[in-house]
Amino acid sequence: MRFDILTLFPEMFEGVLGSSILKRAGQSLEDPKDEQSPRPPAVSYHLTNIRDHTQDKHQKVDHRPFGGGPGMVMQCQPIWDAVRAVESQDPRPAMRVLMTPQGRTLDQGIVQKLSKERRLLIIAGHYEGIDERVIEKLNPIQEISIGDYVLTGGELPAMVLIDAVVRLLPGVLGDDESACCESFSDGSDGLLDHPHYTRPQIWQGMEVPGVLVSGDHARIEAWRREQSQRRTVARRPDLIAPDSDGVENENTRGS
Numbered sequence: 001m002r003f004d005i006l007t008l009f010p011e012m013f014e015g016v017l018g019s020s021i022l023k024r025a026g027q028s029l030e031d032p033k034d035e036q037s038p039r040p041p042a043v044s045y046h047l048t049n050i051r052d053h054t055q056d057k058h059q060k061v062d063h064r065p066f067g068g069g070p071g072m073v074m075q076c077q078p079i080w081d082a083v084r085a086v087e088s089q090d091p092r093p094a095m096r097v098l099m100t101p102q103g104r105t106l107d108q109g110i111v112q113k114l115s116k117e118r119r120l121l122i123i124a125g126h127y128e129g130i131d132e133r134v135i136e137k138l139n140p141i142q143e144i145s146i147g148d149y150v151l152t153g154g155e156l157p158a159m160v161l162i163d164a165v166v167r168l169l170p171g172v173l174g175d176d177e178s179a180c181c182e183s184f185s186d187g188s189d190g191l192l193d194h195p196h197y198t199r200p201q202i203w204q205g206m207e208v209p210g211v212l213v214s215g216d217h218a219r220i221e222a223w224r225r226e227q228s229q230r231r232t233v234a235r236r237p238d239l240i241a242p243d244s245d246g247v248e249n250e251n252t253r254g255s
């Protein structure tokens with residue numbers, strides 16, 4: 001998948017895209033056990049500074065809002081020209097995404113859909129917002145928020161989105177890190193994840209639940225499922241959409 005990221009602060013992305021799993025996803029994978037090794041990288045990241053596309057001699061990208069009010073609004077022209085320039089770099093059509101607190105709240109369902117795209121073009125807005133006309137002109141564009149709070153810009157939200165998408169791409173997570181059964185995944189039935197434990201078996205007098213060291217895989221599975229249900233009911237009842245008649249559903253039954 002190709003990511004194009006349009007931002008006024010490309011340097012903010014270096015640490016995140018250049019570390020850990022997001023970095024590895026951008027490298028070709030050498031695996032002696034894999035016949036198709038080396039595999040091509042799962043992703044490529046292309047950062048564009050919106051300021052490089054301004055026509056203003058002072059490289060201005062924003063202006064005071066019509067109608068008054070605090071803050072500055074990002075102007076249409078630099079964003080529009082940056083999008084057009086970036087899109088012409090690759091024949092693959094891009095799914096356009098604007099990070100904004102006015103967008104639809106990101107969830108694992110949206111992440112899964114986006115992970116099927118071949119190219120995402122993400123605009124990280126700044127200041128008080130973006131001139132509405134360029135958003136209209138960029139239609140179709142998905143406006144996405146990462147939650148009901150306001151950050152100083154769309155850069156951190158863009159990184160959150162990229163992280164969530166990249167880890168779903170084939171070959172990015174090893175078997176040990178698999179995304180199949182964690183909270184919000186298809187394999188979890190929309191429940192929260194169960195608790196996890198590792199060595200030592202006793203830490204500061206606290207013991208690992210006995211069932212997990214019993215070797216009885218059916219019992220372990222049943223215990224984990226029950227823990228997931230309990231946690232979801234206690235912490236996130238909103239995830240278990242009750243039937244409109246208030247009758248229990250398959251996820252709440254017995255918990």
Ligand code: ADE
Nearest residue numbers: 099100145146151153157
């Ligand atoms: N920009 C500022 N706050 C944001 C948020 N919560 N989500 C997406 N983009 C943003």
